[in-house]
Amino acid sequence: MTTEAVQLELEPRETLGKKVRRLRRTGVVPVHLYGAGLESRALQCEARTLIRVLARAGGNTPVTLRVHGEQKEQLAFVREVQWHPVKGELLHVDFLAVQADRPVSAQVPVVLRGESPGAIQVSGMVVLQLRELDLEALPLEIPHQVEVDLRRLTDPSGTIKAGEIALPARVTLLNDADEVVVRIETRRAAVEREAAAEGEAPAAGEAAGSEEQA
Amino acid sequence: MLQPKRTKFRKSFRGRRRGNATGGESVQFGEFGLKAMSDHWVTARQIEAARVAVNRQLERGGRVWVRVFPDKPISKKPAETRMGGGKAATDHWVVVIKPGRILIEVGGVPEREAMEALRLASMKLPIPTKTVHRDQAAAIMGGAG
Known part of the structure; x- marks a missing residue:
């Protein structure tokens, strides 16, 4: 059984640190890609596209990443997703690069x-x-x-x-x-209700009788 | 009611509540949770009232997790006391809640029942809350590896 990898195109990111707030205001989410033998890369992607990919891939379906302007594709898993605790907005996504021939x-x-x-x-x-x-x-x-x-x-x-x-x-x-x-x-x-109903069955009959007498 | 068994210091400063919750902001144990939407001190009594409200609604079915613990002592001077004489004795215990914090979680019951239980619990709390589903984030994140 082979899982089909989800495709995602990312862009290189120049904006780093606290300035990413401005990026988020424009509907772009900062993304990081890292993995064994790979230098960590600061990337970015449109929030809407990213949410759609996250919904499809989850944390266990590989995503084929392609950086805009580059030919090389990289297989990766969504490693960590950060959400705003109150607004529920997507803040940041980490991708872990993997090799297709190595078990994970x-x-x-x-x-x-x-x-x-x-x-x-x-x-x-x-x-x-x-x-x-x-x-x-x-x-x-x-x-x-x-x-x-x-x-x-x-x-x-x-x-x-x-x-x-x-x-x-x-x-x-x-x-x-x-x-x-x-x-x-x-x-x-x-369980208790059933037990009570069983116990009360004869008692209920008696109670009905006493009511009639009253 | 919930309170610490022993503390390092008997009394505490009031402190400030700035920013949002940085921990305990996602449903971890159950399927549904009650999320705080503003900041406040929530007393042990309010937590207990909310817990009882949930348990009564669920008729002891399912499971309930109280995700907060009141560990902050609040002192109070007796009535009709002149000012001065130092800080008073501990009167009650509170937990400092910041926006985004999950207060109570419920699991093992149908959604309708869980939502009603959490609605009743929110009535016992001094803050606006919203009910959240574990899958709201999990649907997107899946089984994050």
């Missing part, structure tokens, strides 16, 4: 599919305990997401462990195989 590790989000018969049985809730799996593979073979089929979760007390999740070929799991990824949580309130 990435945190891949777990996505749940289907409904768990076990959870339905006990009116419980499926809890995603481990949101991301640590996987190792070649940059272009890292899956965008890992899907977990909940239909396998038939036992209300059952769990799905990291080692039980099917991964594409040539992808290695770095997490502990016994680590619980998905489990069913029975809602205590629901």
Whole structure:
């Protein structure tokens, strides 16, 4: 399985330091590109384009970067994204350059599919305990997401462990195989209500009788 | 109510609240969070009231994370006391909140229920807040590696 890299064109950046504020006001986001054997480069990109690429690539899909005016392409992962804590604006993006023939590790989000018969049985809730799996593979073979089929979760007390999740070929799991990824949580309130209803069933009959007498 | 078990100093200066939150500004544990939109001192009593409001709404289902801890002692002179005589004893504890700080997180419940619980919690707090979804940033960032 090969992941298709997302394309992004960046421009070299002259504005450095606190002056990047002016850059942000014009809708341009400062970007950094660095990696093993590569000198760190200050780049920039339009915020709208960058957000679109980030939404598609996430942190585990490689992005093919091309600097404006240069022929060479560089494969990279989004390493860090900085957001404004209040306004939610994109402030800065770091790209980590990787080599296509060298395995890298990435945190891949777990996505749940289907409904768990076990959870339905006990009116419980499926809890995603481990949101991301640590996987190792070649940059272009890292899956965008890992899907977990909940239909396998038939036992209300059952769990799905990291080692039980099917991964594409040539992808290695770095997490502990016994680590619980998905489990069913029975809602205590629901359990209590059921217990109370069972206990009250005969009592309710008596109460109704006493009301009639009154 | 939340308060430190022991402190290095018994009393503290008031301090100033400048700028935005530089830590604890994203949802880390649950799926939904309550984000402060202005700065304020939030007392241990207000935090506890918000926590209880969330727990009552969720009927003890799901999980709640209180992301702030009141570690700042606030002193108060007794009523009808003449000025002077030094700084008074600690009256209550507060946490200094700056804009952007996540106050409470909720997980393991449907979105509608979580949003209602956080709305009720915000009613107990002295600051404007907004509810945020973990995926708002995560959708863009994915599983950042």
